[in-house]
Amino acid sequence: MRAVVVGAGIGGLTAALSLRRAGWDVTLVEQAARFTEVGAGIQLAPNATRVLRRLDVLDAVAAPAARPSHVSFRTWSDGAEICRYALGREAEEEFGAPYLLLHRADLHQALSAAVPSESVRLSTTVVDITQDDDSAQVTTATGERLGADLVVAADGIRSAARRWLFGEDEAVFSKTAAYRALLPVAEVADLGLPPLGVWLGPDRHFVHYWVRRGELLNVVAVFSTGAPAQESWTDRAEPGEQLREFAQWDPRVLSVLERAGQVLRYGIHTRTPLTRWNLGRVTLLGDSAHAMVPFQAQGAAQAILDAAALGDALTDTTPAEVPAALDRYVARRLPTATSTQAASTQAGRDFHLPDGPEATARNARMAAHAGENRFMPQSAAWGADR
Template identity: 75%
Template structure:
């Protein structure tokens, strides 16, 4: 079996590694000329770390990560704790994998190191995807045609492959933007910060946690706004982030006041699809289900996609690929779409105005802490993507149909 994976982000690397575990020959195609350290903190809940263990990467990632013991929800104005939830050993014991907080570059580096260099084609821009009954192919900007038995498009929230497969479908601005920064531990010493906290306020929220074994504090301030550029490298205007959190608890202001470079990232999503695959081509990760990050599940869902994709292709022959991709989508689409929706609701809940709505939200959080020590984010952590009964239920929910025999719905060669 031969596969081409388009995009070498977290989802694409996970797909390449998962497919290689099945014995598949993989070519990983990435438009960037080199792998660089981009992004900041990322959270890996137990459903993500169970996949990393399956891929043989958990120890390498955990060695560079931080393991928080708890999550604290706080009020915006005075920092009073609303409630807290257990992580640490309790979550690992309950869900079979640790909860890790890691620099995205450290995760990416560990994954990239596990892919043989000869399987990676950097500086290669894909301009089209095509297929017939026997093979799939990608066309590069230089006019080269790369052929395989299947193509996995993991080309991110701005996925071109998604449009080639299903027509014009732009990324959707979520109405929120994130200020992001990393601070050395020495810069925030003495502030008395909780190790991992989410501060809730009208129209915005603030998150901080440690990465790189506690060497760096990852800071994210999310605001509601009418427009923002979707970019991991765009810088905020000087003082903009401080003005956005004017009047907040002094600790939040102190953190923001000590930041150096602050990036401003417009948060975009994709509308749910009725299917992710056509014939021998499928979407994976953000190209299929980009979501707001308010349940810290974007990377986790891409990792689970990759693991299930590999599982569905175990023992498959090239002629079995369309059926195998149908099984992959039927096992993943409903679950990922559910997480998309719940993440969006979490963001709305975080930004409620002061008054009766915020008080009711706080009461819900306290009640959840009493009923479930792991809190509102844990709904997806224990779902076993390899439970066949669950997969069967997802298949009914997703109702994925095969393309017609006339091939009219299939992408055309470029």
């Protein structure tokens, strides 16, 4: 059984590992000439790390990660704690896998190291995907055609495969953007920051957590904006721009933003939910299927769960059974991914409430929930592999 996976991001790499575990011969194609260190921090909840354990890569992923003891939600103006939830050892004991904070490049490195190099084709741009009743074909920019029983399109939020399968459908600007930065621990050691902090304010929220074994602080400062912002890991903010956007915030937040060296500006985009991801022998996976705002830290986790479900559905299949197996994969994953998209969008609305009765009621609800529950509301999904 032969599969071609298009795109060597987190979803594509995990899909390659999952399909190989299911006995498939996998070719992973990626248009970049080499893997580079892009992105910044990423959170992996136990629903994702449990899959990584099944794929025998959790130890490599966890080695450079930080393991937060708790998450603290705070008010924007004075940093007063609204509530906190347990993570760390308590979450691992409850859900059977750890909650990890790590640099995206470290996760990518651990996953790519587990895929045999002979299975990876870099500098390979896919220009078309076609299929008939018996096979699928991937056409590259050089005119080469790669035949397979299955094609997995993990080609990201700007997925060309999604357009080829289901017609024109562009990424949607969420009307939010984020400043991103990484600071050495020595730069912020005097601020007494929690291991994972989420500060809530009008039209903005501020997230920080440790990565690289606690050596770096990852910062994500999200703000609402009507001006379109490019989705880019490399666009730099104007000097002092982040301080103007977060003026009047708690001095600790301003200190972090002021001490940050290189600050990047990233436009947050999503994709409209689909009613199906697959057509014949071709399926979408990860951001190409369900890109979401990152306000519940589940984007990468959902791609990893896609990969696990795909491998499960395609275990012990024959070529003729591939379309039906893909139907099972999508039936298992689409409802959860779609509901997670919606929940992440709603979380952004809740985080950005203006000062006044609504924010006060939100804080009271959060405090009441934390008083009765050790873990965040979204942790209800952490125990499920779907």
